[in-house]
Amino acid sequence: MGSAGLSTSFIIGRGQEAMAFQAGTMPLPDDGGMIRISSNENARGPGRKAMEALQHAISPRVGRGYPPDYTGELVDTIAATYGVNRNNVIVGTGSGPILEAGVRAFCTADKPLVTAAPTYGTPDGTARRINVPIKMIPVDRALSLDLDAMAAAATGGGMVFLCNPNNPTGTAHNAAAVERFVRRVKQASPGTAILIDEAYIDYVHDPAVKTAVPLTQQLPGVFVTRSFSKAHGMAGLRLGYAIGQPETVQAISRAWSLGSVNTLTAAAGMASLKDPQHIAEERAENARVRDFTLQAFKDLGYQGSDSHTNCIFLDLKRPASEFRDACRALKVQVGRDFPPFEKTHSRITLGTMDEMRQAVQVFRKVLTAKASTSSAA
Numbered sequence: 001m002g003s004a005g006l007s008t009s010f011i012i013g014r015g016q017e018a019m020a021f022q023a024g025t026m027p028l029p030d031d032g033g034m035i036r037i038s039s040n041e042n043a044r045g046p047g048r049k050a051m052e053a054l055q056h057a058i059s060p061r062v063g064r065g066y067p068p069d070y071t072g073e074l075v076d077t078i079a080a081t082y083g084v085n086r087n088n089v090i091v092g093t094g095s096g097p098i099l100e101a102g103v104r105a106f107c108t109a110d111k112p113l114v115t116a117a118p119t120y121g122t123p124d125g126t127a128r129r130i131n132v133p134i135k136m137i138p139v140d141r142a143l144s145l146d147l148d149a150m151a152a153a154a155t156g157g158g159m160v161f162l163c164n165p166n167n168p169t170g171t172a173h174n175a176a177a178v179e180r181f182v183r184r185v186k187q188a189s190p191g192t193a194i195l196i197d198e199a200y201i202d203y204v205h206d207p208a209v210k211t212a213v214p215l216t217q218q219l220p221g222v223f224v225t226r227s228f229s230k231a232h233g234m235a236g237l238r239l240g241y242a243i244g245q246p247e248t249v250q251a252i253s254r255a256w257s258l259g260s261v262n263t264l265t266a267a268a269g270m271a272s273l274k275d276p277q278h279i280a281e282e283r284a285e286n287a288r289v290r291d292f293t294l295q296a297f298k299d300l301g302y303q304g305s306d307s308h309t310n311c312i313f314l315d316l317k318r319p320a321s322e323f324r325d326a327c328r329a330l331k332v333q334v335g336r337d338f339p340p341f342e343k344t345h346s347r348i349t350l351g352t353m354d355e356m357r358q359a360v361q362v363f364r365k366v367l368t369a370k371a372s373t374s375s376a377a
């Protein structure tokens, strides 16, 4: 019997046994025929163990929820994963609320946010909403965060946002470079907080790129955020966390609501953290899909950068909106504009291999159609 043929009632009726049989091979999301490779989600979803934990957590116990089951154990599991104490950890309904809280905790009208262009937008979006000035430092010619320029801009700042690896460019800095940057900023400007966003670090393929969690334990105001929405495949379950010194993470959770993590999410998150084998497999599959997609673009004459994330950022030599609209007409949804590269570059999330095989046919159609139009012009 193929797993795709299992009905919901069969799964509920058979409980864990049916789930264990089919987890990992479930039908992938159907978006009405649209291939959604625009938001850096993970169409493969969680691993088998996380799916089993979810299934196991569905019980009358969810009627008891103050506090929700597993949420305390989740914090302990995160702490144990990094060898820190539970008071070094805060959790939220995604890492997004923690990014927002960080800006609110450490930036004011006279303590700017230092961020990059382009990078993930929640910190600068928050700063704009609460009238915090923003210093946006353009990425360098290799599309990497310009650490020297960011460090120079950080003096007197409220918080620096360092996305490593960076979304959308996919670039990553190694542990030595991050440590040099953090120590330089803290030496020149001890009161400036540093947020190192490691949402994509599970996808990194350079062993010299490492988590900055150990640094967070040495320096006040330095904290790392992580997301379960990427390699863990749980964007719809909403789970993220931050690690820092107790005073640092307390300041963040005082500044803004981080949401309330629920029983099912906590159970799945804990199981996924305890399943590094799945993350290794996910990283390998993402790399396979990335290499396939980059090769397809190369064959069309477009070179992508080496990405350490689940997206690629390419110079397609045309406005992102033009490429996006043409792809959408053929049922492929790619990423939004990323100023200052919106006239040239597009971001494409890496979906499943099947999705990318279909998407590549659309890319080929769109890119070659443009070429023949412009050569005729």
Ligand SMILES: Cc1ncc(COP(=O)(O)O)c(C=O)c1O
Pocket (backbone or CB within 6 Å): 039, 040, 093, 094, 095, 096, 097, 120, 163, 167, 197, 199, 200, 226, 227, 228, 229, 235, 238, 239, 240
């Ligand atoms: C760099 C980065 N950080 C944080 C997030 C927020 O993710 P979530 O709130 O789902 O954890 C995203 C989402 O795309 C991201 O790209």
